[in-house]
Amino acid sequence: MIQRPQPNDRFRMRPLHRWYAASWLLLGVCPPIISVVGDTGTTKYWSLALLAVIALCYAIVVALPGNPVLRPHTFLGVLTLGLGAMSCVRGDGAALFIVSLPHFWRFARTPRHSIAFSGVAAAATVVGITLHYGGNVEFFTGNIVFTLIGYTASVLLGLGLVRIVEQSDERARRLSAELESAQLRLAEAHKLQGATEERQRLAREIHDTLAQGFASIIVLAEAARSSLDTDPGKSAQQLVSIENTARENFAEARVLVGSAPQSGLAPGSVAMTLRRALDRFAGDTGLTVTADLPDIECDQPTRIALLRCTQESLANVRKHASASTVDIVLTPHAHGVELEITDDGQGFVVEDSHGFGLNGMRKRLAELGGELTVTSSVGDGTRVLAMVPTKDQV
Structure with a gap:
């Protein structure tokens, strides 16, 4: 009826x-x-x-x-x-x-x-x-x-x-x-997609912050132990680096669990932020680092993205490149900001690299409308070029 x-x-x-x-x-x-x-x-x-x-x-x-x-x-x-x-x-x-x-x-x-x-x-x-x-x-x-x-x-x-x-x-x-059934399935799909994207974001943040910090602590601890008897002064310096890295990891962990401000970075310009990371890297590794870092004004997301790209690139240099020098250039353009990181290491085949770090950098820059270009070949070192557009160009 x-x-x-x-x-x-x-x-x-x-x-x-x-x-x-x-x-x-x-x-x-x-x-x-x-x-x-x-x-x-x-x-x-x-x-x-x-x-x-x-x-x-x-x-x-x-x-x-x-x-x-x-x-x-x-x-x-x-x-x-x-x-x-x-x-x-x-x-x-x-x-x-x-x-x-x-x-x-x-x-x-x-x-x-x-x-x-x-x-x-x-x-x-x-x-x-x-x-x-x-x-x-x-x-x-x-x-x-x-x-x-x-x-x-x-x-x-x-x-x-x-x-x-x-x-x-x-x-x-x-x-x-x-x-109604389709709407329920769509809502569930959106929920799953959101959960997946959040897991990927957390994984990327952990990889770029905590994982890199722990890797540095392990390397520094091994170096400090090996030089403890022969060069106590160097071991003391390495222990200070371990302490500073652990403190930074603790601050990043607080950010990830939501008990600290989201930035997780000390205030300052992008040049100052990158300079601190480079000084720490040079002190920990003893490599020659040259930098051209003009004082550029940029927003906090851009500053964080450039820092994470720098940290990931330096971590790759430390773990894989066997390089002696690293060169970093920060360049402002009308369309945005470019960060170029080069090393004279052993290089690699870009097409064969599927690591989480490079993909994480690409995704982080893509979220801001930017892009990552990696150029390398075996025996010729590596060049990493990160471009982040200004807000009016996104």
């Missing part, structure tokens, strides 16, 4: 209902009025009175759908009696009955009620016509035939429309269920 709308929605005068109301008045109510205007006697007054009652009840049901007196089924009862009475008074109620058939499908609660009410109205119309002509078959056969044909057609058409509406409602419910 189809789900019928609430009464206040069902009987509100929508555009289609307005067209039908106008058609019913013009084709159903007006013709009998016009035909009896010139008549005399009781037929004229009875016809006008019956039509007025039917039209008034219709107007009340449509204009006041929530009124407690005249319910829709009450109106159908009045319409049925009115059709029978008009047929009895005039003998030509078939036309008014046929034009009024949509009322039974609009105002009845269910298709069964529609068929029942319209069937009773058809019977009342036939009985009224028969009484009007006093059983003289040759006068009323046509009206009765048209009444029965109209009733049969209305039942077939009404059931067909009900079936279409039921199928449409079922299809709408199925599509709604599919849409």
Whole structure:
């Protein structure tokens, strides 16, 4: 069974209902009025009175759908009696009955009620016509035939429309269920994607901060232990570096767990930030480091990205390059900032490198609209070029 709308929605005068109301008045109510205007006697007054009652009840049901007196089924009862009475008074109620058939499908609660009410109205119309002509078959056969044909057609058409509406409602419910299921799957996918992206971000931050710091601590600890007897001063310096690195790792760990400001960096320009990292690297490794670091103003995300790229590049130099010198150049451009890091190490085949560090740098720069270019070959050292656009160029 189809789900019928609430009464206040069902009987509100929508555009289609307005067209039908106008058609019913013009084709159903007006013709009998016009035909009896010139008549005399009781037929004229009875016809006008019956039509007025039917039209008034219709107007009340449509204009006041929530009124407690005249319910829709009450109106159908009045319409049925009115059709029978008009047929009895005039003998030509078939036309008014046929034009009024949509009322039974609009105002009845269910298709069964529609068929029942319209069937009773058809019977009342036939009985009224028969009484009007006093059983003289040759006068009323046509009206009765048209009444029965109209009733049969209305039942077939009404059931067909009900079936279409039921199928449409079922299809709408199925599509709604599919849409809800798709939305749930999409929300779950977004949730999983967000969790994956957050894990990747944390992994990148841990790799660029804590992992690099721990690697430095291990290298420094091994060096301090090996020189403890032969060069205590150098071992003491290395222990200081271990302590500083551990403190930095502790600060970065607080940032990652959310108990410290998100930057995790000491205040200062990008040049000062990079200079501190280079001094630490030169002191820990003993490599020759040359730097051209002009004082450039940039926002905090750019400053962090340039520092992480520098730290990752220096860590790779320490672990893999076997280099003796490292050169770093920071260059401002109209379109952004470029950071170039080169070493004279043993180099590598870029296409064969799939490490987490290079991918992490690329992703970090891509989030700011920048890019990373790595140039290297075996025996020729490595060049890392990081470009970060200014905000108005992103």
